[in-house]
Amino acid sequence: MxxxxxxxxxxxxxxxxxxxxxxxxxxxxxxxxxxxxxxxxxxxxxxxxxxxxxxxxxxxxxxxxxxxxxxxxxxxxxFEPHRSHLTAAERELIAVVTSAANGCSYCVFNHTQALAKVLGDTVRAQRIAQGFHHVRLAPKEAALAELSERLTRDAGSIGEADLQNLRALGFTSQAVTEVLEISAFFNYANRLTIALNVLPDNEFFAGRDVRTE
Structure with a gap:
């Protein structure tokens, strides 16, 4: 017990x-x-x-x-790759931006490592986690990050134009729905983790990846 x-x-x-x-x-x-x-x-x-x-x-x-x-x-x-309409980098970007917007240090530590792995760039992943607005993102990356942050901070502000913006960048309706779902999932997980004050694992600070696909 x-x-x-x-x-x-x-x-x-x-x-x-x-x-x-x-x-x-x-x-x-x-x-x-x-x-x-x-x-x-x-x-x-x-x-x-x-x-x-x-x-x-x-x-x-x-x-x-x-x-x-x-x-x-x-x-x-x-996060099953064969089911997803997004790349691993896109999924991890959404996870990091959502978790950062919520101030969930545990999930930021975890998924920044995962983002670094799929990007092959630890510094870029850490910069995104610290504030994606200060990183020169590709148009698709910027649109995913901005939508994820707005869904987290002010879901009611999202309108038809925001979703159509992703469609114009090449995302299908299924992919856009998945973007919203992933961000919504991390809002759920972040809130549990924050409320329980979960202690980050020592492995985060040892530079060890705690999850792979």
Whole structure:
């Protein structure tokens, strides 16, 4: 069973650098792996086989096992290359811009690494994460980034012209719908991660990619 970190202890971790290593993975802690239901235990096993560790976002969400299962299932289907109408670079660009607009440091760390990998350019990926408005983007990239940011900050401002702009740049109606879906997915995932205050994995800072396709 999980244990809840006392609020005072959490505050101390944030205030005292000497105990930063004891900072909790999330506000609700993490579950006892031995008590995970089989469908979530298999997800843990799969991540260990593929990446060598269970990322903190998965452990944090698994405090309610079906929350973790739903998010992983949705994500894997959404980012399946053979199903997508977008390139890997386009999907990761949307993920980074949306997460940055939300201030979700966990997802920004994660997907900036993924964007760097597909672009083959770590500096460019990091610059996009810091503020895409200051990066010279190709027209398609700029349109994807701008729409993702607006969907995140002010969805009601998006009109027919915005969608037609992507169509004029060569995106099909199916692809435009997927752009909106990916950004909407990360708005969902970002909010969970932010509210639970999920601690970024050490692998982010070691320069290790935490996910590949």
């Amino acid at each position: 999980s244990t809840l970190a006392p609020e005072a202890t959490v505050s101390a971790h944030h205030l005292n650098p000497a105990v930063i290593d004891a900072e909790p993975v999330s506000r609700f802690g993490t579950p006892d792996e031995s008590r995970l239901p089989p469908h979530v235990a298999e997800i843990y096993a799969k991540f260990r086989r593929q990446y060598g560790f269970v990322p903190n976002w998965l452990a944090a969400l698994a405090i309610n096992p079906d929350t973790a299962y739903r998010l992983v299932t949705f994500y894997e289907h959404l």
